[in-house]
Amino acid sequence: xxxTALLQKVTAGMAFRGTPASLLxxxxxxxxxxxxxxxxxxxxxxxxxSGLTVKATHLNAYxxxxxxxxxxALKTVNKAVAVKTETGSTATAQQGHELLLFEALRExxxxxxxxxxxxxxxxxxxxxxxxxxxxxxxxxxxFGDLRLLDTPIAENSFTGMAIGAAMTGLRPIVEGMNMGFxxxxxxxxxxNCGMLHYTSGGQFTIPIVIRGPGGVGKQxxxxxxxxxxxxFQSVPGLQMVACSTPYNAKGLMKAAIRSENPVIxxxxxxxxxxxxxxxxxxxxxxxxxAELVRPGQDITILTYSRMRHHxxxxxxxxxxxxxxxxxxxxxxxxxxxxFAIGNSVKKTHKVLIVEECMRTGGxxxxxxxxxxxxxxxxxxxxxxxxSSQDVPTPYAGxxxxxxxxxxxxxxxxxxxxxxx
Amino acid sequence: MALIRRAGRxxxxxxxxxxxxxxxxxxxxxxxxSPSLPNLTPHLPSSLIRLQINTTYSAIPRxxxxxxxxxxxIPNRLLTSEAQPxxxxxxxxxxxxxxxxxVKNTAFTCDLKFVSEKSEEVPCYRVLSELGEPVDxxxxxxxxDALALRIYENMITLQVMDYLFYEAQRQGRFSFYxxxxxxxxxIVASAAALSNEDxxxxxxxxxxxxxxxxFDLQEFAHQCYSNSAxxxxxxxxxxxxxxxxxxxxxxxxxxxxxLSHAVGAAYSLKMDRKDACAVTYFGDGATSEGDFHAAxxxxxxxxxxxxxxxxxxxxxxxxxxxDQYRSDGVATKSRAYGMRSICVDGNDALAxxxxxxxxxxxxxxxxxxxxxxxxxxxxxxxxxxxxxTKYRSGEELSHWKVMRDPxxxxxxxxxxxxxxxxxxxxxLQSHSRKKIIAAMMNAESMKKPPLSDLFTDVYDSIPTNLKxxxxxxxxxxxxxxxxxxxxxxx
Numbered sequence: 001x002x003x004t005a006l007l008q009k010v011t012a013g014m015a016f017r018g019t020p021a022s023l024l025x026x027x028x029x030x031x032x033x034x035x036x037x038x039x040x041x042x043x044x045x046x047x048x049x050s051g052l053t054v055k056a057t058h059l060n061a062y063x064x065x066x067x068x069x070x071x072x073a074l075k076t077v078n079k080a081v082a083v084k085t086e087t088g089s090t091a092t093a094q095q096g097h098e099l100l101l102f103e104a105l106r107e108x109x110x111x112x113x114x115x116x117x118x119x120x121x122x123x124x125x126x127x128x129x130x131x132x133x134x135x136x137x138x139x140x141x142x143f144g145d146l147r148l149l150d151t152p153i154a155e156n157s158f159t160g161m162a163i164g165a166a167m168t169g170l171r172p173i174v175e176g177m178n179m180g181f182x183x184x185x186x187x188x189x190x191x192n193c194g195m196l197h198y199t200s201g202g203q204f205t206i207p208i209v210i211r212g213p214g215g216v217g218k219q220x221x222x223x224x225x226x227x228x229x230x231x232f233q234s235v236p237g238l239q240m241v242a243c244s245t246p247y248n249a250k251g252l253m254k255a256a257i258r259s260e261n262p263v264i265x266x267x268x269x270x271x272x273x274x275x276x277x278x279x280x281x282x283x284x285x286x287x288x289x290a291e292l293v294r295p296g297q298d299i300t301i302l303t304y305s306r307m308r309h310h311x312x313x314x315x316x317x318x319x320x321x322x323x324x325x326x327x328x329x330x331x332x333x334x335x336x337x338x339f340a341i342g343n344s345v346k347k348t349h350k351v352l353i354v355e356e357c358m359r360t361g362g363x364x365x366x367x368x369x370x371x372x373x374x375x376x377x378x379x380x381x382x383x384x385x386x387s388s389q390d391v392p393t394p395y396a397g398x399x400x401x402x403x404x405x406x407x408x409x410x411x412x413x414x415x416x417x418x419x420x
Numbered sequence: 421m422a423l424i425r426r427a428g429r430x431x432x433x434x435x436x437x438x439x440x441x442x443x444x445x446x447x448x449x450x451x452x453x454s455p456s457l458p459n460l461t462p463h464l465p466s467s468l469i470r471l472q473i474n475t476t477y478s479a480i481p482r483x484x485x486x487x488x489x490x491x492x493x494i495p496n497r498l499l500t501s502e503a504q505p506x507x508x509x510x511x512x513x514x515x516x517x518x519x520x521x522x523v524k525n526t527a528f529t530c531d532l533k534f535v536s537e538k539s540e541e542v543p544c545y546r547v548l549s550e551l552g553e554p555v556d557x558x559x560x561x562x563x564x565d566a567l568a569l570r571i572y573e574n575m576i577t578l579q580v581m582d583y584l585f586y587e588a589q590r591q592g593r594f595s596f597y598x599x600x601x602x603x604x605x606x607i608v609a610s611a612a613a614l615s616n617e618d619x620x621x622x623x624x625x626x627x628x629x630x631x632x633x634x635f636d637l638q639e640f641a642h643q644c645y646s647n648s649a650x651x652x653x654x655x656x657x658x659x660x661x662x663x664x665x666x667x668x669x670x671x672x673x674x675x676x677x678x679l680s681h682a683v684g685a686a687y688s689l690k691m692d693r694k695d696a697c698a699v700t701y702f703g704d705g706a707t708s709e710g711d712f713h714a715a716x717x718x719x720x721x722x723x724x725x726x727x728x729x730x731x732x733x734x735x736x737x738x739x740x741x742x743d744q745y746r747s748d749g750v751a752t753k754s755r756a757y758g759m760r761s762i763c764v765d766g767n768d769a770l771a772x773x774x775x776x777x778x779x780x781x782x783x784x785x786x787x788x789x790x791x792x793x794x795x796x797x798x799x800x801x802x803x804x805x806x807x808x809t810k811y812r813s814g815e816e817l818s819h820w821k822v823m824r825d826p827x828x829x830x831x832x833x834x835x836x837x838x839x840x841x842x843x844x845x846x847x848l849q850s851h852s853r854k855k856i857i858a859a860m861m862n863a864e865s866m867k868k869p870p871l872s873d874l875f876t877d878v879y880d881s882i883p884t885n886l887k888x889x890x891x892x893x894x895x896x897x898x899x900x901x902x903x904x905x906x907x908x909x910x
């Protein structure tokens with residue numbers, strides 16, 4: 001019963017929401033983060049579900065925010081999973097509102113801009129045009145031209161401009177029309193954005209958010225299919241997060257804006273039209289946390305961004321074959337949520353990483369090293385990693401599909417790993 | 421033949437008025453366009469082209485029916501019942517009408533003529549002669565003796581500090597230094613014209629500006645010695661000063677990155693409606709960087725109150741001006757971006773003061789960027805890692821050092837006014853020398869930053885991965901005490 005219920009959830013296309021809101025904490029020390037009333041309700045609701053055991057974890061123990069790092073408090077294994085009930089109670093199941101991922105991003109942006117007048121958006125065509133992916137549509141009329149600033153085409157310069165504005169009190173959000181164009185801003189990001197807080201001895205903070213769509217799209221060509229997370233992961237001083245569903249997109253956007261550190265928020269070109277029902281109440285997710293998408297016993301599958309959806313597709317097949325994979329959307333690409341990952345590894349003893357990055361020097365490569373270093377004794381098998389090849393993304397459809405990890409490959413890899 | 425020009429308010433003025441108030445943009449006028457007409461400019465937002473039409477036309481050329489642009493202009497005619505003003509009879513040819521979106525105020529020509537690569541001459545503003553006397557016809561800026569003496573004292577202290585710190589580097593007390601010999605007037609006088617609220621984004625040779633703001637000699641020494649009292653906590657090279665309380669942003673080594681920061685800061689100041697501007701210094705070499713061009717363009721488009729002060733000292737390490745750019749100076753470049761500029765004699769402290777002061781008030785009141793080219797000469801080597809005699813003649817160097825010293829020039833003017841004399845000069849020099857040496861000794865004796873400062877401030881709070889790395893390092897130090905100096909705190 002449990003597996004079919006889970007299977008239904010997966011087929012419904014509504015991903016499990018990781019981490020009920022009550023356990024969310026803002027990464028920054030700011031005291032004005034809204035605490036959410038939703039939390040307690042969802043926890044109670046979840047615990048009434050039959051067939052699913054849920055335990056809350058003390059998420060603050062990860063130690064990024066004001067709470068001290070306290071490993072002894074972390075006795076529990078699972079993160080609580082807020083699950084939509086499809087049995088009975090229709091009233092609670094229809095709460096919230098449905099929207100697409102780019103609308104969720106916009107909602108998050110609007111809420112933050114209303115809340116804090118220093119928040120502004122800088123980028124190409126973000127003003128009256130509404131952004132090339134319509135994330136900022138309608139906002140210029142609402143907030144004015146100065147807060148939705150259209151810039152000339154010079155990524156290095158408008159990123160630098162955002163850094164300068166951040167140092168003098170604003171909280172800019174830089175929108176790259178495509179993540180690949182931010183390679184032009186690499187100098188400002190690597191030499192100044194990540195560094196100036198450190199080299200100034202903490203005098204100048206740079207609370208900016210750099211966001212944009214990246215990843216392999218549908219035949220966009222090599223230059224528009226860049227995966228920049230692998231290039232930026234080495235830069236000290238930056239935080240990186242990747243969103244994958246409307247729920248976490250909105251939550252991460254809000255958290256990133258409130259953070260005092262420079263945050264790069266990776267969106268994916270093909271996920272903008274993903275639809276999901278999200279809560280009406282305000283919620284902010286934690287930037288450093290991973291999301292438990294599907295609890296399981298046999299193997300831990302770590303993934304992020306678009307690959308999460310490929311993994312979930314593969315999971316349908318795997319479940320029908322009798323496997324019980326645990327799927328974790330790592331969300332936080334820098335730093336990794338090794339706490340959640342470690343707990344999962346200790347349970348399943350096998351890891352498969354599914355990512356869209358290139359093989360060499362990708363997120364998967366770093367994650368493998370981190371897991372090996374920290375959880376070597378827990379592993380029964382070498383860490384598997386499925387990633388794109390080290391080739392520029394070709395234009396031709398079938399070739400492009402082959403550079404991205406496909407669900408059958410995931411199924412095969414899981415089967416191989418589970419033989420251990 | 422009369423050529424039709426577009427009249428009316430330019431779009432930028434309209435935009436500026438709504439931008440300056442920073443409020444919700446007022447509704448654009450509804451376009452007066454018949455919906456059945458084809459849109460010849462689909463690549464442009466429709467509001468843009470329609471607005472131009474509504475504000476620019478009071479007259480429709482005759483023969484419009486044969487004009488290929490009819491679709492944009494007929495609606496205006498159809499909706500008005502008033503007679504259009506008569507056009508001059510000199511045979512208006514409807515094909516002479518220039519309305520390409522890319523340019524504003526120009527006309528067609530049938531002469532095949534190229535625009536010359538030589539620009540219109542930009543004169544260089546100065547008010548004092550080389551001998552420190554007011555030039556005929558010059559209007560000297562209002563400068564009280566107190567201010568003038570403060571500027572001079574700053575310049576002397578700066579010179580002494582530069583000399584002593586350079587020697588200290590040669591003695592191995594710290595690893596690097598850059599002097600600003602020959603550019604003291606350019607830097608100190610320009611800083612004197614600013615207010616303390618103006619945010620300075622410097623390149624690396626502007627310690628004079630920081631000194632003007634009140635940065636202590638002791639604080640300079642701490643930064644160069646990278647000890648625990650350094651505001652940067654020992655994380656940056658010498659001369660990469662930064663002080664939030666003095667509104668002087670920490671210097672970052674890559675050239676010209678600070679230009680876009682300044683534009684961003686100006687945008688922030690404009691949003692806050694502060695009576696302050698952003699000021700950025702850079703050298704002639706920086707004008708080749710992509711960041712320079714983009715920042716200039718941005719500042720002009722955003723109408724940001726930035727002062728771009730270019731210390732054109734003739735050399736970028738070993739690259740002379742002739743290998744750096746082909747335009748005639750830097751001030752002339754601003755025209756390309758639609759920006760105002762001025763070229764000033766950088767060795768004339770009064771001229772620099774006057775120019776920067778008036779540029780600043782223009783920048784803030786009119787919300788526009790200004791480029792100020794300050795012509796000077798780099799008497800110093802590029803840095804302590806450079807020996808400039810390798811690429812320039814000793815004669816050139818000694819000429820500028822001896823004959824064209826900006827501090828001496830200003831001193832002559834002070835002496836001419838009876839505000840200064842030789843004795844005061846010697847006293848000032850020896851007094852500064854004593855203070856600086858004392859500061860250096862003090863800085864040298866201070867402890868270096870502790871090991872814990874290696875991991876703080878990377879983020880707002882230390883994440884676990886850095887805590888892990890820190891404990892690893894501490895373990896290594898504990899196990900091998902000979903690896904770590906005993907006098908450095910942990």
